[in-house]
Amino acid sequence: MAVSGKEKRFEWTRKHLLGLRELSAEEITYILDTAQGFEEISTRSIKKAPPLRGKVVVNLFFEDSTRTRNSFTLAASRLSADVIDFTMKTSSVSKGETLLDTARNLEAMGIDIVVIRHNAGGAPQFLSRNIKACVINAGDGYCEHPTQGLLDVYTIRKLKGSLKGLKVAIVGDIAHSRVARSNMWAMTKLGAEVIFVGPPTLIPAQVEQLPVKVSYSLDDVIEEVDVINMLRIQFERLGGNPFPSVREYSHYFGLTVDRMKKAKPDVLVMHPGPINRGLEMESEVADGANSVILQQVTNGLAVRMAVLFLVNQAAARIE
């Protein structure tokens, strides 16, 4: 086993990872510590460890995804699990089986862990209430994307030592972003200060009740922040016409080389991918010295291995 024996006595008890809102700082830290132990596996010549041997993981994806799905597949296979991919373009009930029936059918085949991505907020919770397998949320509507949140804080912790006292700007379409929400929960629990930056039309309702600050101006906050997490403009989710044009959006919220000149020299530039180059971010910035975008992807693997490992362990303990 790759996890060092030196961890504090802490028992992970959740057989599902549904979101970061419900996790304590201690639980989040525990996942990050566990992930740290798993990082080493990916550097071996034979990139495999046995903890999920004989277990079946299904990727149940109702929305397009390349990065997250592949990352989960790879994470599960590095832990020696068998992986099934179940991809459905649509989750519309009128067009076929309900989510619950699909999951029950998979369960009847003897799966152990469901990794679900779904366009409906709460779909993982709904599933977890109705099936016996472990459920891992790989993104539900614009509610949460917990493994993304975890890999983001993992990356920051690794590069900055700790989240405590850091200022993080999350920039873009906050209203429709599950990444923003999961980031907010994880980062604030670990002691960072989060600023949501975007046009008022893309800031969610009652934001003042969330543990964040809000700014409508990237220029106002860029100098003071330690991390800039740029969200992808999700054209598929935007309803109506929340900003007049891509051109105007980029003018106010694009991370340009010019803007970067005002940022701290050691600022981390992050993006959950895929990048709309030239829209959220100029290519020079995406590929520049401050960008940690590819490290996020690498770290995602370790974090997902940790999550798969922990939920499986908790399930075994519960049985």
Place this chain on the structure above:
Amino acid sequence: MIKNGRVIDPANGIDKVCDVLIVDEKIAQVGKVAKSVKNVINAKGKLVTPGLIDIHVHFREPGDEEEETIASGSAAAVAAGFTSVVCMPNTDPPIENETDVEYIHRKGRQARKTHVYTMGTITKKREGVELAEMGFMSQAGAVGFTDDGNGVQNPAVMLRALKYAAMFDVVIAQHCQDNSFVGNGVMNSGYYSTILGLPGMDKLAEEAMLWRDIQLVKKTNVRYHAQHISTAGSVELIRQAKKDSLPVTCEVTPHHLLLTERCCEGYDTNYKVNPPLRTAKDIDALKQAIADGLVDALVTDHAPHLQSEKELEFLTAPFGIASLECALGLYIKALIEPKILDWPALIRLMTEKPAKVIGIDKGTLAKGKQGDVTIIDPDAEYVVDVNKFCSKSKNCPYNGWKLRGKVLYTIVGGEIRFSAD
């Protein structure tokens, strides 16, 4: 004859222990009945009230008989003390001509439980474009018109509907919701929709349409009824409209008095309802409105759905709560227990006032009126059990709640149509 009950007949200012005599389907006497009769119900310690009236139910027939039928809905109604109900016309196909109206009435008569009334649609197919045949429908006995489930979006169409309705002395009822503010929303827009990652429905959607309609009523002076109002802002609009003596009435549901948006936190689709559950502040405003006499009817908006339809993601499950069979207990919990209303005031909002909204000659125990009577044990406690419902559907978030106030007898047209045990 019903002996020695506490007879509450708000329309006639009666609240005293006495007898009620029904002869030949009609109320013959309220008071001390001297002569001896054959059939006697001893109602000592119980409440004897005019038959309860719910002017907003969905019995799903025609079209969705697997969810509810007029027969099953009517059985649920009398089990809950309702002697008259008004079905909403958003069936499949919708109730939009006199044949449809007659069909509902016939099914109601065949069920032989409660009086079944119906509203007709305002517009054909509830599309909000062309007016439906309100004249023929009202001749056939439709008690009002609504596109319930949809608000009439186009202001000019709504104005035309109100103008046209002036010919018939009918009420136009509206599900106030400006769809442009709602989009694909599934719950109240606010803190909980934000953290749950669900698309929200802004309160403005309800208030903007209600405000608009009130302006149209000012112009037409036609009776207008705001269905299931749910926000503090709507209360203020109604308050002002009544102050201005406009012919505007409104109704409130139990869920908007007892449940908040926070209930959606577990993504339990039994809390998915339209208008959505709002905030504690809105509940306070609605209760204040009831205390101030601004609300004309308590209604359930009984909206049955199959288990399989509700066992879906919150985003895709249908809107609606089935609450007809525990309605009285819910109103007691929301209004009597916190001392917002006393018994006569509550009964008034479930009998006399809703009858007035739809213009039917019911809701009182005056001599000569149809013998519709409900007998209630106000203190009996029970636990809501959806599996005991007569309704075909179980989508009731109150399952397991402990409530007070049980219906013992429901008498419709002098005939006992329901008795407990």
